[in-house]
Amino acid sequence: MARPFDVTSVEAKWQARWLDEGTYDVDNDDPRERYYALCMYPYPSGAAHQGHVRNYTFGDLVVRYQTMLGKAVLSPIGFDSFGLPAENAAIKAGSHPRIFTEERMRELGSSLRRLGAVYDWRREVYSHDPEYMKWSQTFFLALFDAGLAYRAEAPVNWCPGCHTVLANEQVLADGTCERSGDLVIRKNLEQWFFKITDYADELLDDLDALDWPERVKTMQRNWIGRSEGVEFDLPLASDPSRALRVFTTRPDTGFGVTYAVIAPEHPLLEELTRNAQRDAVRELVERASNESDLERMASSDAGPGLEKRGAFTGSYVINPFTNEPVPVYVADYVLGNYGTGAIMAVPAEDERDFAFATVYGLPIVRTVVPPEGFEDGPFAGDGPHVNSGFLNGLHNDEAKMSATEFLASNAHGVSKVNYRLRDWLVSRQRFWGCPIPVVYCERDGIVAVPLDQLPILLPDDVTMNESGQSPLATDEAFLNTTCPKCDGPARRETDTMDTFTDSSWYYLRFCDPFTPGVAFDPVQAAKWMPVDQYIGGVEHAILHLLYARFYLKVLIDLGIASGLTREPFARLFTQGMLRIDGVKMSKSKGNLITPESYFETVGADGLRLFHLFAGPPADDVDWTDQTEEIIDGCARFIDRFYRLAQYAEVNFHDAADESDLEVRRAVHRTIASVTDSFDRWMYNIAVADVMSLFNLVSKNARSEHGIERATLDEAIDALLKLLAPMTPHITAEMWQQRYPGETSVHHQRWPVADSSLTERSSVTMIVQVNGKVRARLVIDPAISEQEAHDLALADEDVRRAIGTASIARVVARPPRLVNIIT
RNA sequence: GCCCGGAUGGCGGAAUCGGCAGACGCGGAGGCCUCAAAAGCCUUUACUCGAAAGGGUGUGUGGGUUCAAGUCCCACUCCGGGCACCA
Numbered sequence: 001m002a003r004p005f006d007v008t009s010v011e012a013k014w015q016a017r018w019l020d021e022g023t024y025d026v027d028n029d030d031p032r033e034r035y036y037a038l039c040m041y042p043y044p045s046g047a048a049h050q051g052h053v054r055n056y057t058f059g060d061l062v063v064r065y066q067t068m069l070g071k072a073v074l075s076p077i078g079f080d081s082f083g084l085p086a087e088n089a090a091i092k093a094g095s096h097p098r099i100f101t102e103e104r105m106r107e108l109g110s111s112l113r114r115l116g117a118v119y120d121w122r123r124e125v126y127s128h129d130p131e132y133m134k135w136s137q138t139f140f141l142a143l144f145d146a147g148l149a150y151r152a153e154a155p156v157n158w159c160p161g162c163h164t165v166l167a168n169e170q171v172l173a174d175g176t177c178e179r180s181g182d183l184v185i186r187k188n189l190e191q192w193f194f195k196i197t198d199y200a201d202e203l204l205d206d207l208d209a210l211d212w213p214e215r216v217k218t219m220q221r222n223w224i225g226r227s228e229g230v231e232f233d234l235p236l237a238s239d240p241s242r243a244l245r246v247f248t249t250r251p252d253t254g255f256g257v258t259y260a261v262i263a264p265e266h267p268l269l270e271e272l273t274r275n276a277q278r279d280a281v282r283e284l285v286e287r288a289s290n291e292s293d294l295e296r297m298a299s300s301d302a303g304p305g306l307e308k309r310g311a312f313t314g315s316y317v318i319n320p321f322t323n324e325p326v327p328v329y330v331a332d333y334v335l336g337n338y339g340t341g342a343i344m345a346v347p348a349e350d351e352r353d354f355a356f357a358t359v360y361g362l363p364i365v366r367t368v369v370p371p372e373g374f375e376d377g378p379f380a381g382d383g384p385h386v387n388s389g390f391l392n393g394l395h396n397d398e399a400k401m402s403a404t405e406f407l408a409s410n411a412h413g414v415s416k417v418n419y420r421l422r423d424w425l426v427s428r429q430r431f432w433g434c435p436i437p438v439v440y441c442e443r444d445g446i447v448a449v450p451l452d453q454l455p456i457l458l459p460d461d462v463t464m465n466e467s468g469q470s471p472l473a474t475d476e477a478f479l480n481t482t483c484p485k486c487d488g489p490a491r492r493e494t495d496t497m498d499t500f501t502d503s504s505w506y507y508l509r510f511c512d513p514f515t516p517g518v519a520f521d522p523v524q525a526a527k528w529m530p531v532d533q534y535i536g537g538v539e540h541a542i543l544h545l546l547y548a549r550f551y552l553k554v555l556i557d558l559g560i561a562s563g564l565t566r567e568p569f570a571r572l573f574t575q576g577m578l579r580i581d582g583v584k585m586s587k588s589k590g591n592l593i594t595p596e597s598y599f600e601t602v603g604a605d606g607l608r609l610f611h612l613f614a615g616p617p618a619d620d621v622d623w624t625d626q627t628e629e630i631i632d633g634c635a636r637f638i639d640r641f642y643r644l645a646q647y648a649e650v651n652f653h654d655a656a657d658e659s660d661l662e663v664r665r666a667v668h669r670t671i672a673s674v675t676d677s678f679d680r681w682m683y684n685i686a687v688a689d690v691m692s693l694f695n696l697v698s699k700n701a702r703s704e705h706g707i708e709r710a711t712l713d714e715a716i717d718a719l720l721k722l723l724a725p726m727t728p729h730i731t732a733e734m735w736q737q738r739y740p741g742e743t744s745v746h747h748q749r750w751p752v753a754d755s756s757l758t759e760r761s762s763v764t765m766i767v768q769v770n771g772k773v774r775a776r777l778v779i780d781p782a783i784s785e786q787e788a789h790d791l792a793l794a795d796e797d798v799r800r801a802i803g804t805a806s807i808a809r810v811v812a813r814p815p816r817l818v819n820i821i822t
Numbered sequence: 823g824c825c826c827g828g829a830u831g832g833c834g835g836a837a838u839c840g841g842c843a844g845a846c847g848c849g850g851a852g853g854c855c856u857c858a859a860a861a862g863c864c865u866u867u868a869c870u871c872g873a874a875a876g877g878g879u880g881u882g883u884g885g886g887u888u889c890a891a892g893u894c895c896c897a898c899u900c901c902g903g904g905c906a907c908c909a
Binding site: 773 | 823825826827829833834835836838839841842845846847848849860861862863889890902903904905907908909
């Protein structure tokens with residue numbers, strides 16, 4: 001494509017200038033109003049692909065737009081540089097993950113600069129920087145000292161492909177690893193956890209005030225899964241001084257309890273099992289422990305599968321509501337690690353209990369009257385209670401209160417809140433992560449490494465193991481150390497931290513990587529925090545965004561981030577993903593489209609304009625055969641604008657006339673609409689509006705009638721400013737050509753629409769007859785209802801459409817329409 | 823199964839409050855320029871009947887509210903995403 005200017009040299013020139021002059025460096029004591037714009041820092045996977053381009057184009061637009069609004073904008077960048085892909089690549093290449101990673105960081109950094117994205121590079125951070133690791137480890141120990149980091153044995157998710165344990169959040173719904181796709185295995189292992197459950201309520205409640213996509217907030221609410229209920233005792237029939245403790249959210253249905261169920265892992269199971277049932281129970285427990293979660297769930301539907309999922313223990317407990325004994329079953333549909341690991345079963349009002357009771361022939365007693373027309377089956381809704389003694393006639397809420405009081409006085413009942421959320425498993429059996437800074441001493445047990453010995457660094461002279469096993473585990477030089485307490489021999493922890501711990505605080509480091517001796521000075525951080533606009537992919541809706549929220553709250557509570565707002569990201573935008581043939585574009589799928597060739601042809605500006613124009617930023621974008629043509633179209637638009645600004649084929653006339661006034665009105669309406677579209681993340685509309693204005697200006701300027709020079713210049717200047725955040729290179733170049741020696745377009749103030757010019761002088765009013773458009777009248781927008789009415793009825797086309805019919809009613813809504821009903 | 827989001831020309835998508843459906847762009851058609859092509863420029867482009875003037879139909883399906891529905895209400899179909907034994 002022949003371009004009217006040299007794309008490559010123009011873009012290189014401005015990129016170099018922004019970098020060399022530190023145009024977007026910002027100091028912490030900048031007096032201007034502050035704005036913190038942040039894109040999720042990227043994993044350094046090598047040269048950027050179109051997914052990066054899209055993400056960082058949006059981010060860069062925000063940075064440049066907010067700067068033009070006169071704010072001091074913090075725009076930092078860094079790299080999420082620990083993680084498995086680098087380690088796996090290093091194993092393959094026989095090199096060290098650090099060397100591999102740093103090469104990829106350079107590539108990605110240079111791609112971002114080539115895109116024209118601007119940052120305060122002085123603030124760059126990366127996870128494997130020894131200085132950064134030092135603070136990551138310091139924070140781990142702060143959590144450890146506060147009892148928020150602990151080591152415990154628990155059934156954990158082991159990914160055989162990744163050769164490490166995973167957090168619950170990293171296991172997909174189908175039981176596979178989100179990274180490798182391997183089926184995750186349950187293992188009992190001792191691991192490190194962060195006590196995120198201590199913050200469950202706050203993490204849930206604080207969501208309400210956040211300006212985040214409702215979808216993301218809902219996902220977090222579901223993940224936390226708060227449920228309110230009652231925990232109470234079901235006394236053993238054989239020994240009423242002892243009891244089976246159960247949790248329920250439906251105490252009001254207590255009269256309908258016809259059996260109880262305990263989990264296969266329940267500690268009382270052995271004791272409750274009678275000899276006659278022992279074999280059947282043992283068989284069930286064995287199967288439950290061997291089956292993966294996936295297999296368990298596969299048999300969850302009522303029917304044949306269910307028959308193998310439970311067994312009678314032979315024991316009975318007393319229903320405190322009825323004082324009747326009910327049988328105790330063991331079944332794998334009750335989870336050992338939720339609530340008390342035991343439930344009261346109410347088949348009439350719970351789907352799973354109903355299915356189970358049907359298969360095992362257990363009685364079903366309705367305690368809530370379903371609405372008329374309700375078919376047979378479990379009814380979990382609200383209704384008047386029956387067969388329920390003192391609860392009869394009450395509805396759910398009152399019945400719950402009443403039942404809860406009853407349980408409190410008769411069955412050691414207490415109100416209880418349970419969460420689906422589990423503690424965050426943070427240890428990983430991999431090499432390329434931040435080492436957990438503790439040692440194991442035979443005498444003193446787990447001992448924290450003293451702060452002055454941090455950071456614990458990863459050794460450089462390691463051979464990456466083909467099996468994926470961390471070389472740390474066998475590295476004697478790393479492993480052997482002395483106990484900080486007793487000076488005796490000790491062994492280092494060889495597990496590293498989940499990389500999500502690194503990304504949980506990088507946004508704080510960005511605020512102040514300058515103050516020596518601290519990770520960040522909270523006073524400096526408070527100048528920027530919380531992040532005004534956070535931008536990233538929706539795939540982090542739970543993982544990163546939940547962990548980062550938790551981390552900030554902890555750091556505040558531990559005095560490390562005192563004085564900060566307790567939420568890190570005030571406003572979140574999640575952009576859609578790029579797809580090819582319906583498949584997400586990603587390195588692992590091997591279907592990446594890189595921007596390099598586009599940089600050479602349409603330039604970064606053309607590619608940026610495409611990504612802004614392609615559709616609503618929140619929507620997914622399909623990369624198709626048509627995409628190339630749209631990208632070319634974006635470049636064509638830039639070229640046309642460039643030529644117009646050179647006054648190519650332009651005719652001028654002297655005094656401004658009505659046509660010039662119309663152009664000026666369009667200019668100011670576009671300023672208003674683009675500003676509005678920017679504020680509402682409707683960049684595709686902003687581009688369309690700019691194109692429309694250009695079309696009008698261009699048409700007038702090149703007509704025989706021509707355009708007044710001042711009008712054209714006002715329009716071109718406005719277009720340059722409006723386009724500056726979108727296509728920063730060419731607008732900077734054109735501005736410089738128009739105003740040599742003056743400050744850059746990027747330092748101009750964002751234009752403000754003149755409200756006296758945004759009103760239209762005449763508008764088209766439509767006239768409908770019986771809802772069908774019959775005439776379009778050009779009118780003064782200030783027209784009265786009566787005038788609109790009269791004008792409409794005076795129109796010839798309208799009269800013809802009415803014909804001989806008599807007019808029943810006229811709806812006049814000037815200046816938009818008049819509707820005549822016959 | 824439950825909860826969200828969506829469905830508009832050949833295609834990507836517009837339509838802040840219920841008020842001209844299809845902005846803007848891509849693609850297509852025709853033309854200008856040219857020896858020719860590329861580039862550029864101009865016209866046209868929802869479907870349909872019609873030579874035209876003009877008419878009819880039209881925002882996934884079926885109903886409803888309204889003078890007026892892509893937009894609001896009810897029911898459904900399909901697509902995308904999330905959750906899925908959490909008692």
